[in-house]
Amino acid sequence: MNDRNSHSASWILLVAFACLGVPSFAMVFGGLHFHPILDAFIFGMGIVGGAFLISWAAEAAQLDISASFAIAILALIAILPEYAVEAVLAWDAGQSYDTATAIVTPEMERVAANVTGANRLLIGLGWSAVILIFWIKRRSSLNMANTMGLEILMLSVATAVTFLIFFMQQVHLIVAAALIALYLVYLWLSSTKESEEPELMGPSLAIGEQSKVVRRLIVLGLFAYSAFVILVAAEPFVHSLIDTGRNFGISDFLLIQWIAPLASESPEIIIAVLFSLRANPVAGLTTLISAEVNQLTLLVGSMVGIFSLSAGDLLSFPLNNMQSVEFLLTAAVSLLGIILVLPRVIGWKSGVILLVMFLAHLPFTETDQRMLFTYGYISIAAVLIGYQLYKKYLSKS
Numbered sequence: 001m002n003d004r005n006s007h008s009a010s011w012i013l014l015v016a017f018a019c020l021g022v023p024s025f026a027m028v029f030g031g032l033h034f035h036p037i038l039d040a041f042i043f044g045m046g047i048v049g050g051a052f053l054i055s056w057a058a059e060a061a062q063l064d065i066s067a068s069f070a071i072a073i074l075a076l077i078a079i080l081p082e083y084a085v086e087a088v089l090a091w092d093a094g095q096s097y098d099t100a101t102a103i104v105t106p107e108m109e110r111v112a113a114n115v116t117g118a119n120r121l122l123i124g125l126g127w128s129a130v131i132l133i134f135w136i137k138r139r140s141s142l143n144m145a146n147t148m149g150l151e152i153l154m155l156s157v158a159t160a161v162t163f164l165i166f167f168m169q170q171v172h173l174i175v176a177a178a179l180i181a182l183y184l185v186y187l188w189l190s191s192t193k194e195s196e197e198p199e200l201m202g203p204s205l206a207i208g209e210q211s212k213v214v215r216r217l218i219v220l221g222l223f224a225y226s227a228f229v230i231l232v233a234a235e236p237f238v239h240s241l242i243d244t245g246r247n248f249g250i251s252d253f254l255l256i257q258w259i260a261p262l263a264s265e266s267p268e269i270i271i272a273v274l275f276s277l278r279a280n281p282v283a284g285l286t287t288l289i290s291a292e293v294n295q296l297t298l299l300v301g302s303m304v305g306i307f308s309l310s311a312g313d314l315l316s317f318p319l320n321n322m323q324s325v326e327f328l329l330t331a332a333v334s335l336l337g338i339i340l341v342l343p344r345v346i347g348w349k350s351g352v353i354l355l356v357m358f359l360a361h362l363p364f365t366e367t368d369q370r371m372l373f374t375y376g377y378i379s380i381a382a383v384l385i386g387y388q389l390y391k392k393y394l395s396k397s
Contacts, residue, residue, distance in 0.1 A: 007205075007206045010202050014222075017053055020048065020049025020050075021050055024232055037240075039243075040244055043236050050227070051080075051226070054226040054230075055268060059204035060207035081234070084264075085237070085260050086118075086306075090111050094307045094308065094310025094315075095311070099315070106252075108317070109320070110253060113326070114257065116329070120333050121262065121269075122268075123334065124354055124358025126268070126269040128358070129351075130273060131285070131351030133277060134276045141346055141348075142347075144286075144346065150186070151289045155292055155334065157182060158297050159335055161175060162330060165327045169318070171301075171304050171319070176300070176302075176303075179297040180301035182297045241256060269288070303317065326370065332381070335381050336380055357377065
């Protein structure tokens, strides 16, 4: 009886989140417009609803593909809302760019704002939430021994390339192609790993317990509906955020950097946190790390492709000084995250460091201030590396 009631609640939840997309349809196809803040909220809720549906469907889909490959696919599918937002921004950037003057436009700055904000949000808020919630619940460190080897390796390579982007002051076409290739290699390596039975919960469990045919039909239906909602809502959501910034004198760079990723990535973070609460933090954190790999490779690489397509020419993506520093700070955040999870036994202090550093840098928006935080992230990472080497030296002596 409890299972039936639990599944009833899950189906109600699925329908409720599906309904979040209806107002977006009404506004787009009915030609309705309200105040930019209300528009942004309505379209943002549509994206949130679609993102939750995609995440639940992707979890259920793990029953039909190998576990490690499923983690990679789940991470890819779960950030489709982020890709939709980035695609709108990259297309606008290409339309605004004049190859004759080669001036970096505000539209181009927004592309960098979204991709860097999304990556820092995943680590600073997502990783820290999983680590800290697990510690609060269990009062013990998160033991991820013998896991995440592939994810950490790929994230390390992607982070090194992100540092390179800062020094090049552009996302070169060759770099973009290399990043996309790196992600394809990651997918291939993930698909070769052994399969494990996934641990489902909530709506994904309700879907997963259906017969194979019904389950697959539901999963495909949710993917199709969610993708449609997100595609319909993404462009007006982005433009509503920009209009909101203009109306209230708020930097649209900051709105795009934090509000857009918060709407598109919050479901993924929430689901990872739920995994942690259900005593499966390994799956939650691994999914978020895989998503970070995804965003530093495929998302960064694809933004160059969309930018070129929109501009009508094969182009690298030029960066001004502010954008370059944003990429450098993102690389520094990723470096610190890697160093903190590398020992595989992750304590509460790691979560606190990530969260405090993330929250501390938010109010400081000037480029020189962001550089100071970059030095801070790199310095902490260097100290931690030195400490680990010192511990190894003591253990051998």
